[in-house]
Amino acid sequence: MNIDIITIGDEILIGQIVDTNSAWMAQKLNEEGINVRQITSISDDPEHITESFTEAAKRVNLVLVTGGLGPTKDDKTKDTICSYFNTRLISSSEVLQNIEDLLSKRGIGLNRLNRDQALVPESSRIFQNKLGTAPGLLLEKDGCSFIFMPGVPYEMKYLMEFEVLPYLRNSFQTSTIFHRTVLTQGLPESMLAEKIADWEDALPDYIKLAYLPSPQGVRLRLSARGKDHSEMEAEIGVRIKALEQLIKANIYGFDDESPAGTIGKILTEKGWTVSTAESCTGGAIARLFTENPGSSLYFKGSLVAYSNEIKINLLGIAEETLARHGAVSREVVEKMATEACRLMNTDFSVATSGIAGPGGGTEEKPVGTVWIAVAHGDEVISQLYNFGNDRERNIIRTGQTALFMLRKLMLSYNNSMENN
Numbered sequence: 001m002n003i004d005i006i007t008i009g010d011e012i013l014i015g016q017i018v019d020t021n022s023a024w025m026a027q028k029l030n031e032e033g034i035n036v037r038q039i040t041s042i043s044d045d046p047e048h049i050t051e052s053f054t055e056a057a058k059r060v061n062l063v064l065v066t067g068g069l070g071p072t073k074d075d076k077t078k079d080t081i082c083s084y085f086n087t088r089l090i091s092s093s094e095v096l097q098n099i100e101d102l103l104s105k106r107g108i109g110l111n112r113l114n115r116d117q118a119l120v121p122e123s124s125r126i127f128q129n130k131l132g133t134a135p136g137l138l139l140e141k142d143g144c145s146f147i148f149m150p151g152v153p154y155e156m157k158y159l160m161e162f163e164v165l166p167y168l169r170n171s172f173q174t175s176t177i178f179h180r181t182v183l184t185q186g187l188p189e190s191m192l193a194e195k196i197a198d199w200e201d202a203l204p205d206y207i208k209l210a211y212l213p214s215p216q217g218v219r220l221r222l223s224a225r226g227k228d229h230s231e232m233e234a235e236i237g238v239r240i241k242a243l244e245q246l247i248k249a250n251i252y253g254f255d256d257e258s259p260a261g262t263i264g265k266i267l268t269e270k271g272w273t274v275s276t277a278e279s280c281t282g283g284a285i286a287r288l289f290t291e292n293p294g295s296s297l298y299f300k301g302s303l304v305a306y307s308n309e310i311k312i313n314l315l316g317i318a319e320e321t322l323a324r325h326g327a328v329s330r331e332v333v334e335k336m337a338t339e340a341c342r343l344m345n346t347d348f349s350v351a352t353s354g355i356a357g358p359g360g361g362t363e364e365k366p367v368g369t370v371w372i373a374v375a376h377g378d379e380v381i382s383q384l385y386n387f388g389n390d391r392e393r394n395i396i397r398t399g400q401t402a403l404f405m406l407r408k409l410m411l412s413y414n415n416s417m418e419n420n
Helices: 021-031 047-060 075-085 093-106 110-114 153-171 188-196 197-201 228-250 259-270 284-290 308-313 321-327 330-344 391-419
Strands: 004-010 037-043 061-067 088-089 117-119 125-129 134-143 144-149 176-184 208-212 217-226 253-254 274-278 299-304 348-354 369-376 379-386
Touching: 004 021, 004 047, 004 197, 021 037, 021 061, 021 153, 021 284, 037 047, 047 075, 047 144, 047 153, 047 308, 061 153, 075 088, 075 117, 075 134, 075 144, 088 093, 088 110, 093 110, 117 134, 125 153, 134 153, 144 153, 188 197, 188 208, 188 217, 188 228, 197 228, 197 369, 217 228, 228 253, 228 330, 253 259, 259 284, 259 391, 274 284, 284 299, 284 391, 299 330, 308 321, 330 348, 348 391, 369 391, 379 391
Parallel strands: 004 037, 004 061, 061 144, 274 299, 274 348
Antiparallel strands: 088 117, 125 134, 134 144, 176 217, 176 253, 208 217, 348 369, 369 379
16 A cells, blocks of 8 residues: 655645654654555645645545644645635534634633634544644545645644554555664674675565664564564564574664664663763763663763863873873873773773864874774773764764774673683
């Protein structure tokens, strides 16, 4: 089953707001085994709206539309709906009662604009909106169904969850789809693809693999479509076990897990603690840890040593070391890591020092040059990287790479403990 999504609003086209509705709807529809063929954002112009409806109806048999159902004069969608479907607006006592109940709970009186929200196309099926004054509407023309919802995200989500998706399940036959995403770090997309080429070639036809690269790493999404959900889940599980034999060291989690979150689970399980000493990342790694609930169990703190003065006075780095090697050097970042462990009394630490950009680079140390160190007591591992000339990307990649190095050190330490 194919569906088109249309979002209406000039505010989307001028970049005033980001269309998050479409992404959320597409995800929910995909979970139902429904394929989104096209997503379109259009203006509030009636001619543009009508043109988009006509074109969508040629492609698919169901169109989901959000936006333009508000009470103000700039919301023209309902009038355009009536023109397109050759119907007229009538007052719905059912919708009006819902509006009165909603406003009464908020202590707001009913005015003319609120009453106008109860005007609906005569030939429409109504989906009651318990969170807002604009109802959802279903209309049909020439074998194509259109479902209209308000553009306010929390109202749209309510209608989708409690009205639209149940309607689609009952009205259309859909296939089952199952996704599992393998989260990897440490291998660029091309190297990863080469390493798992034979495994990928052996996947059955009904399992599709997608490579999803980002500064955080490469996500491998396996998608199976069929009739038996449990059977597909089991088969993908078998395939992932085979994948782990090839790249186990590079897999840090699955689906919505984060590198810091998976590290946090290990730290909690083992009773270990971690700290950070950050220069070029400015506390970004600490934030990756602390955005996870329960991180106070294992994350003790961070020292953002952005200036040489702080590196000298708080981390004990000798002025001579800074003068000879520079702040962006192995000698400095390793000292930052070991001192973080000592100062905050943690089992592990992470340290970064680099040139995030866009300025500050030299021929010897261009923008993107970053030293990362991870430490366990006096044991310290450091590595030099160059992540390019984009400041935001450099900070993200430094943080994610530092977490990858930390995870490797933790697993190595754990394995050595188990073998002793």
